[in-house]
Amino acid sequence: MRNFSYSRPGTFDEACRVTEHTRFLAGGTNLIDLMKSDVERPAHVTDLKSLSMNQIEELPDGGLRLGALATNADTAAHPLVIRHLPLLASAILAGASPQIRNVATNGGNLNQRTRCHYFYDPDMVCNKRSPGTGCSARGGRNRIMAVLGTSEACIATFPSDMCVALAALNAMVNLHGPEGERSVALRDYHRLPGETPWIDNVLQQGEIVTSIDLPSVSFGEHYTYLKIRDRLSFAFSIVSVAVGLEMESGLIRRGCLALGGVGTKPWCVPEAEALMKDKPPSHSLFRDVAERILEGAVVDRDNAAKLKLAPRVIERALWQAAEGTPQSQTCKTIR
Amino acid sequence: MNHASPTAPCRLRINGQHYAADLPPSVTLLDLLRERLDLTGTKKGCDHGQCGACTVLIDGKRVKSCLVLAVSIPDAAVITIEGINQDGQLHPMQQAFIDADAFQCGYCTPGQIMSAIALLEEDHAHSREEIREFMSGNLCRCGAYNGIVEAIEHVIAQQDQDSKGEAA
Ligand SMILES: Cc1cc2nc3c(=O)[nH]c(=O)nc-3n(C[C@H](O)[C@H](O)[C@H](O)COP(=O)(O)OP(=O)(O)OC[C@H]3O[C@@H](n4cnc5c(N)ncnc54)[C@H](O)[C@@H]3O)c2cc1C
Ligand code: SF4
Numbered sequence: 091m092r093n094f095s096y097s098r099p100g101t102f103d104e105a106c107r108v109t110e111h112t113r114f115l116a117g118g119t120n121l122i123d124l125m126k127s128d129v130e131r132p133a134h135v136t137d138l139k140s141l142s143m144n145q146i147e148e149l150p151d152g153g154l155r156l157g158a159l160a161t162n163a164d165t166a167a168h169p170l171v172i173r174h175l176p177l178l179a180s181a182i183l184a185g186a187s188p189q190i191r192n193v194a195t196n197g198g199n200l201n202q203r204t205r206c207h208y209f210y211d212p213d214m215v216c217n218k219r220s221p222g223t224g225c226s227a228r229g230g231r232n233r234i235m236a237v238l239g240t241s242e243a244c245i246a247t248f249p250s251d252m253c254v255a256l257a258a259l260n261a262m263v264n265l266h267g268p269e270g271e272r273s274v275a276l277r278d279y280h281r282l283p284g285e286t287p288w289i290d291n292v293l294q295q296g297e298i299v300t301s302i303d304l305p306s307v308s309f310g311e312h313y314t315y316l317k318i319r320d321r322l323s324f325a326f327s328i329v330s331v332a333v334g335l336e337m338e339s340g341l342i343r344r345g346c347l348a349l350g351g352v353g354t355k356p357w358c359v360p361e362a363e364a365l366m367k368d369k370p371p372s373h374s375l376f377r378d379v380a381e382r383i384l385e386g387a388v389v390d391r392d393n394a395a396k397l398k399l400a401p402r403v404i405e406r407a408l409w410q411a412a413e414g415t416p417q418s419q420t421c422k423t424i425r
Numbered sequence: 426m427n428h429a430s431p432t433a434p435c436r437l438r439i440n441g442q443h444y445a446a447d448l449p450p451s452v453t454l455l456d457l458l459r460e461r462l463d464l465t466g467t468k469k470g471c472d473h474g475q476c477g478a479c480t481v482l483i484d485g486k487r488v489k490s491c492l493v494l495a496v497s498i499p500d501a502a503v504i505t506i507e508g509i510n511q512d513g514q515l516h517p518m519q520q521a522f523i524d525a526d527a528f529q530c531g532y533c534t535p536g537q538i539m540s541a542i543a544l545l546e547e548d549h550a551h552s553r554e555e556i557r558e559f560m561s562g563n564l565c566r567c568g569a570y571n572g573i574v575e576a577i578e579h580v581i582a583q584q585d586q587d588s589k590g591e592a593a
């Protein structure tokens with residue numbers, strides 16, 4: 091790893107005074123990895139860990155606020171999260187490994203980079219790593235790449251599990267920057283690659299994610315996080331689905347759904363969610379929902395299987411949620 | 426690295442011993458342990474968070490030391506495989522790994538043992554499935570997984586017996 095200068099400021103105003111050669115450090119599980127691969131080469135690293143933003147607390151309206159520095163492990167194990175947002179806990183536990191979740195933070199999870207193999211290999215051209223050089227994944231080995239939201243310039247997925255649940259739950263991301271504070275809907279936080287795939291999200295230079303707000307929901311047991319991957323544990327998703335359903339007298343009053351592993355960002359289609367309003371669960375309804383979500387998908391050399399797999403995973407996840415039998419992240423049998 | 430390569434203060438307690446030095450910020454905890462302190466029990470497998478061979482405890486929690494900057498955890502208590510013996514006796518988890526034949530080459534073993542010790546503290550070992558899932562961050566190229574699970578189950582059974590003994 092190239093060396094760099096290091097600071098650990100105690101105030102937000104100090105922390106957000108940065109140059110383009112600065113990277114923020116939280117848990118470091120993504121940044122240090124990328125620095126070892128010479129993908130990230132910051133001249134300076136600003137460690138955020140002295141800033142006070144590791145609380146998990148209830149909001150006056152019954153929602154929850156997750157501090158950006160709270161670890162993924164502490165978040166998934168927090169009694170308020172387990173009670174109010176088991177979908178979020180489940181998605182977190184489906185990702186990475188216990189040792190990584192003990193260090194990885196919520197803010198870092200939001201801002202992690204793609205796992206595209208070519209992005210990680212400085213010997214290959216990659217528009218996300220080196221703007222304008224080209225995309226090795228297009229026409230290359232792209233079994234794991236995205237089929238939704240792709241562009242000529244980039245077809246990489248955004249790899250987070252947690253963010254798929256946050257998208258389904260309509261989270262808000264709270265930011266502190268040199269210009270002050272603002273909030274952005276999680277669904278608008280990550281960007282499509284378009285012609286500028288090196289810009290992953292709406293974060294401006296110097297802006298820090300301080301917390302994530304989650305509105306209160308009443309899914310009860312009608313939720314699931316179903317993740318399909320190449321091995322049963324400790325692997326990034328090929329297709330994953332987060333679902334929460336508000337059910338009443340056998341009808342779906344509100345359906346919330348987001349897809350991971352197939353899009354260049356956590357994939358949500360409000361029109362597909364709206365199809366479920368006031369309908370009873372049925373095979374034809376869930377098939378329509380899956381079809382609507384996957385509309386416009388584009389496959390490349392090796393990833394056509396995702397288009398076969400995704401509708402099945404979506405429909406199965408919807409049934410798990412409808413029947414109130416969420417996927418266990420320990421017993422991997424899919425019911 | 427040029428001559429003016431920056432450093433930052435590093436202050437730790439490693440297996441109960443105080444450590445303080447100015448280090449290049451790029452030094453990982455794993456490299457500090459192995460290259461500068463000769464604590465080579467902690468292994469480097471992948472150096473990218475993927476194998477678990479470098480697992481140590483930081484303030485009681487298991488982490489992958491290859492992805493932690495040594496300067497970024499001021500005053501933390503680090504425990505490595507060298508620090509778990511109890512008055513010169515093997516830690517019960519170490520003994521259980523020997524008894525259950527839970528390794529072949531032994532390269533992943535220090536990481537497996539540190540992870541297993543933390544697993545029991547986390548209370549995530551209520552079934553064989555749960556043990557396997559919560560040990561999934563530790564890979565074993567020799568495929569000693571069955572022995573590893575058996576060793577962990579053995580220590581749990583021992584603990585259960587001990588606590589019953591105390592209750593009686
Ligand atoms: C082997 C391995 C397997 C993994 N498997 C999975 C998986 O299956 N599913 C999954 O979802 N994830 C997985 N991960 C990714 C892991 O979840 C992320 O690395 C982690 O969440 C990043 O958090 P961090 O705090 O360590 O971030 P860091 O590495 O510290 O930071 C990551 C990025 O976010 C920026 N950043 C961090 N905090 C803030 C903030 N508060 N404000 C602004 N910018 C910030 C940093 O500047 C950096 O660019 C895996 C990681 C590894 C190493
Ligand atoms: S898909 Fe994106 S990240 Fe991967 S090589 Fe192409 S430009 Fe780079």
Ligand code: FES
Pocket residue numbers: 468469470471472473474475476477478479480489490491492
């Ligand atoms: S050496 Fe750290 S996880 Fe492999």
Ligand code: FES
Pocket residue numbers: 527528529530531532533534564565566567568569
């Ligand atoms: S015993 Fe050889 S890698 Fe596990």
